[in-house]
Amino acid sequence: MKEQRGVCFFAYNNDQLDYVELAIIAAKYVKKHLKLPVCLITNEGSESWLNESKPKELINESFDYIVITDDKMKQNKRRHYDSPWTSFTAQFNNSNKHKIYEYSPFDQTLLLDIDYIVKTDTLLKYFDSEHPVCMFDNALTVRNELPAERERALYDAGIKMWWSTVVYFDRSDFSKLFFDTWDHIADNYEFYQYLYNFPSKLFRTDYCVSIAVHMLGGMQDTQTHIGNFDNSSLVNLSQKDDIIETHGLDEWILIAHDQKEEWQNILVNLGKQDIHVMNKRALARVVPELLEYFNEGA
Amino acid sequence: MDERLEKALEFSNYALTINNQKRNIRNRVAQLQIVHHLGGVFIANHETIAFIKTLIDLKHKSSVVIDSKNNPITVKSLKDLLEKLVDAYTSATTEFDIENEKLKKARNIKKIMDW
Numbered sequence: 210m211k212e213q214r215g216v217c218f219f220a221y222n223n224d225q226l227d228y229v230e231l232a233i234i235a236a237k238y239v240k241k242h243l244k245l246p247v248c249l250i251t252n253e254g255s256e257s258w259l260n261e262s263k264p265k266e267l268i269n270e271s272f273d274y275i276v277i278t279d280d281k282m283k284q285n286k287r288r289h290y291d292s293p294w295t296s297f298t299a300q301f302n303n304s305n306k307h308k309i310y311e312y313s314p315f316d317q318t319l320l321l322d323i324d325y326i327v328k329t330d331t332l333l334k335y336f337d338s339e340h341p342v343c344m345f346d347n348a349l350t351v352r353n354e355l356p357a358e359r360e361r362a363l364y365d366a367g368i369k370m371w372w373s374t375v376v377y378f379d380r381s382d383f384s385k386l387f388f389d390t391w392d393h394i395a396d397n398y399e400f401y402q403y404l405y406n407f408p409s410k411l412f413r414t415d416y417c418v419s420i421a422v423h424m425l426g427g428m429q430d431t432q433t434h435i436g437n438f439d440n441s442s443l444v445n446l447s448q449k450d451d452i453i454e455t456h457g458l459d460e461w462i463l464i465a466h467d468q469k470e471e472w473q474n475i476l477v478n479l480g481k482q483d484i485h486v487m488n489k490r491a492l493a494r495v496v497p498e499l500l501e502y503f504n505e506g507a
Numbered sequence: 508m509d510e511r512l513e514k515a516l517e518f519s520n521y522a523l524t525i526n527n528q529k530r531n532i533r534n535r536v537a538q539l540q541i542v543h544h545l546g547g548v549f550i551a552n553h554e555t556i557a558f559i560k561t562l563i564d565l566k567h568k569s570s571v572v573i574d575s576k577n578n579p580i581t582v583k584s585l586k587d588l589l590e591k592l593v594d595a596y597t598s599a600t601t602e603f604d605i606e607n608e609k610l611k612k613a614r615n616i617k618k619i620m621d622w
Contacts, residue, residue, distance in 0.1 A: 329538070331538050334541070334543045337543055338543065338546075339546040349534075351527075351531075352527055353527055353530040353531065353534070439541050439548055439575075441534075441537070441538055441541075442534070444534075454622075456621070460621065462620050462622065465527075475520065475523055475524050475527060476524055476616055476619075476620050477524075477527060477528070477531070478528065478531075478619070478620045478621055479531055480531065480532075480535070480606070481535065482531065482534065482535055
């Protein structure tokens with residue numbers, strides 16, 4: 210029998226980023242604020258690096274389940290930034306994300322990206338929501354500005370963008386239909402790229418879910434089965450922003466760049482708000498101090 | 508740089524930072540004001556609380572209430588919903604007050620950051 214409620218993370222390391230290490234941090238925040246079991250979905254290579262690089266006790270504290278997959282990933286090179294001035298390219302393994310319906314050991318699952326840091330218990334209420342699937346359909350930067358045009362709609366006159374960073378789902382027929390549709394879109398990505406006119410060669414699951422929502426909503430903007438976390442916004446620390454300092458687990462001092470004049474920064478203290486830390490190198494830099502705070506029980 | 512311009516830019520940066528922090532607090536408060544009840548989504552604000560209290564004062568124990576998404580929700584116990592709304596309102600406004608007081612006293616960016 211499946212456990213009732215829990216949180217899942219996908220983490221596949223590449224030659225630039227230690228995703229499983231970031232998953233440990235994200236999992237520990239989930240345990241602190243949501244108090245739910247956590248499942249890590251990874252591959253053999255990443256798991257063996259996890260076992261080699263981290264103490265067994267820490268792994269056991271962080272993850273209640275580890276699911277090993279051997280899906281063949283699409284070639285998917287992604288350009289990452291670490292501030293406006295540094296960039297690097299790495300393989301982004303995300304083409305099996307829709308398989309979460311199959312991999313999750315839970316009846317009700319919250320799928321989070323490993324760079325989504327939960328600092329409140331807000332997401333808990335959606336386990337009692339009437340919607341079988343929930344995702345964010347709008348986002349804000351930490352400067353409270355809208356994200357770039359291309360992260361609001363798939364193209365200038367295109368459909369609304371939904372984010373696959375946080376996906377809540379249950380085991381209803383509709384949820385199955387949603388993930389099957391996502392699977393179909395992923396399989397026929399080039400066709401949908403032509404049809405929906407979205408840019409870039411990068412395989413983005415955000416585009417897949419946006420199209421799935423559009424299709425399942427009768428090709429209209431309004432739909433009833435998919436919740437949007439009560440219109441709240443996904444708060445993005447962009448890849449060009451940074452974490453300057455941490456004061457305990459929940460108080461982080463951030464530096465946020467101006468989208469038009471990238472050298473113009475302001476400081477931000479988000480406090481108790483869930484945050485999507487898109488600059489993964491910035492998150493990786495504060496891992497040691499965050500682990501220390503967790504050890505101290507801060 | 509002209510000292511007057513330097514000071515003006517410094518204040519401009521302070522104003523930008525403090526306004527952003529105020530918006531962050533308002534976003535957090537708005538989240539805390541969301542109440543899920545029997546499949547409905549209610550906002551714990553003056554209007555909802557006053558309306559539910561009015562129904563109770565008029566001796567209604569249950570009622571169909573339109574939620575914030577314009578769906579009809581059969582609320583079996585108006586009293587339970589009112590309690591939830593008042594709890595959410597109180598915790599949201601308490602947090603708002605604490606954070607707002609901190610910001611009011613912050614006269615420079617370092618203080619705004621609680622650094």
